[in-house]
Amino acid sequence: MASRDKEVIDLVDSCAITCHAWNGDYTKLALCPNSNVVLVFKKSGSRWEQEAVLREHGQRVLDMDWGVKTNQLVTCGEDRNAYVWTCEKGEWRPMLVLLRINRAATCVRWSPNEKKFAVGCGARLISICYFEDEQDWWVSKHIKKPIRSTVLSVDWHPNSYLIAAGSSDFKARVFSTYIREMEEKPAATAWGKKGTFGNLMAEFSNGGGGWVHSVSFSPSGNKLVWVGHDASISVANAGSEQAVATIKQSDLPFLSCIFTTESSIIASGHDCSPFLFHFDGSDKLTAKQKLDVVQAKSAGTSSAMDKFRSLDKKATTDTTDGGRQSTHQNSIIDSRLVGARGAAKGFSTAGVDGKVVNWTFKALESSISGLKFA
DSSP: OBOSSEEEEEOSTTOOOOEEEEOTTSOEEEEEOSSSEEEEEEEETTEEEEEEEEEOOSSOEEEEEEOTTTOOEEEEETTSOEEEEEEETTEEEEEEBOOOOSSOEEEEEEOTTSSEEEEEETTSOEEEEEEETTTTEEEEEEEOTTOOSOEEEEEEOTTSSEEEEEETTSEEEEEEOOOTTTSOOOOOBTTBSOOOTTOEEEEEEOTTSOOEEEEEEOTTSSEEEEEETTSEEEEEEGGGTTEEEEEEOSSOOEEEEEESSSSEEEEEETTSSOEEEEEOTTSOEEEEEEOOOOOOOOOOOOOHHHHHHHHHHHSSSOOSOOSOSSSOSSOEEEEEEESSTTSOSEEEEEETTSEEEEEEHHHHHHHSTTOOOO
């Protein structure tokens, strides 16, 4: 179902979606319907048709990411495993990754150059995975200190050497992932010069406490945003001596955040709607706009039979729709850019209500007065 400012994709009969990912040209969608399988859909005209069912994980899949350049899909889950999937002649083939962990793999992201990917887990470490040509398999190196609890989210710096991680020890951190056996020595960044593997480049405490649910670098890599379970959103600017700006919302906590431009941030979570934030040149963070504006349905008139049916089903004579005035009817737990970082045309959200929603920037700007994704 498509409207003027968004496309609502409802493919799994109201089953919660734990994660989703797009292929390079956004004609294919992979998602997990809160189970141990991954469903792959292909767009045909205005319809989405199921193309494949990926069955390799023994327990629930928690995250996935689709490489734009290699067309490889990486998945991870509660079974402590990660798989790299390759599609050859229409058939998906998995390759097991040697993570060497004893707790659930909670999050995964490809590096921008797609030569590495990072897997966070409940074993208080991050696995930096790369392909070893001699052995013909995916191996990993661990970043452990000073992580003290489950890693809930990871995101790559545009240079493919730095990784940001948010964890349930109330911290957001930036690490170096330089592997000298496979890549050239990195240049210095605003986050620091020392680029040895596992070096802690920055560490930030989350507002008033609370798990750090999501982290995201800006397109330049000089800014980092994270959201916490204390209903806070924070931005650190490496170019301003790692100064931190924080807003503590009166609303419910956010679960996901993404930098869309160098100054615009989309955050979404338990309030079931995406919100726009602005971070300006003076390191000031401001809340700008709720992006899901849905017209309330009129109550209209109801017959005696309508009232009787409502009393029978809901123990009330109110026959109006009692759902939320939002596109998502439950928490948004995953969000992705639609397009390259810094040049995206929109973003997508996936929620517990089983919907994936495609939002386009131009349509949102035209439907909401004064809105600008600058």
